[in-house]
Amino acid sequence: MAKNKEKNLTFKNKKAYHDYHILETLEAGIMLQGSEVKAIRDSRVNLKDTHIRIIKNEVYVLNMHITHLSTAHTTFRPDERRSRKLLLHRKQIEKLYAKVTKEGVTLIPTKLYFNSKNMVKIEVAVAKGKKLHDKREDLKQKTLKKEASQALKNNY
Template sequence: MANNKKDNKRLEFKNKKAFHDYFILDQFEAGIVLEGSEVKAIREGRVNLKDSFVRIIKGEVYLLNTHISHLSTTHATYRPDERRDRKLLLHKKEIGKLYEKVTKDGITLIALKMYFNSKNIVKVKIATAQGKKLHDKREDLKRKTMLRETQQALKNY
């Protein structure tokens, strides 16, 4: 008899560009409102968080510009827009904290990753972030390459 249990590897989609372009200050976990076959599309890995960002509109938090592709099996009339605005679920106190921080100069909200938690619910990790200057990005790249080279040298030694 075949075992139909799914393996416990967690699906996780990261916004790698966010760590390159921003200093991450605070992180929050939020639920997300999805429609139709979007959860199945996320399970298949059809998510792109690269250009996504978060905005607070009329006291509610929205994830904008996130691309969740259609499944080929989804009927054409039930397909939601791939880049539609998706509402994030947070407590009022958390939204207040976020709004307070975002009103300061140079601080923005970005989506870091989307994943399934232990209860198999889609969650989004969002963060308050401050933009990096060009020289900061160069310093990070130098530090990463130096670390990679030292690890390689230790491995070969």
């Protein structure tokens, strides 16, 4: 009996690319409790309005919403919006802290996915906030690119 190949589950924070200039990315593990991994496999995760803070030399992802499974026992359900610790090496945390202390630079999650070893990983980005005119320019470039590709598609 052949095993079914599981689909590639990747959850992106689309708002992050709209609101920030991504300077650098880093892969980190994440500490989960109970049935949270099963809930992530069931696509019950939301990265919108999620941010990352460094608290006492430890990195936490805050405001990430993982909805409970209906099959999970009620007494073992962790809080849906609890802060979850990220697993990084000390040197990586120190580098991130040095970058974040600069003016206007922040840490945001861009992706949540399962790696090749079936472990839940989160992609952390060092980002700088966009101004309103930058957002408008990006939107203008996106629509121009979309119109050009559609015009090429219609001509052939």
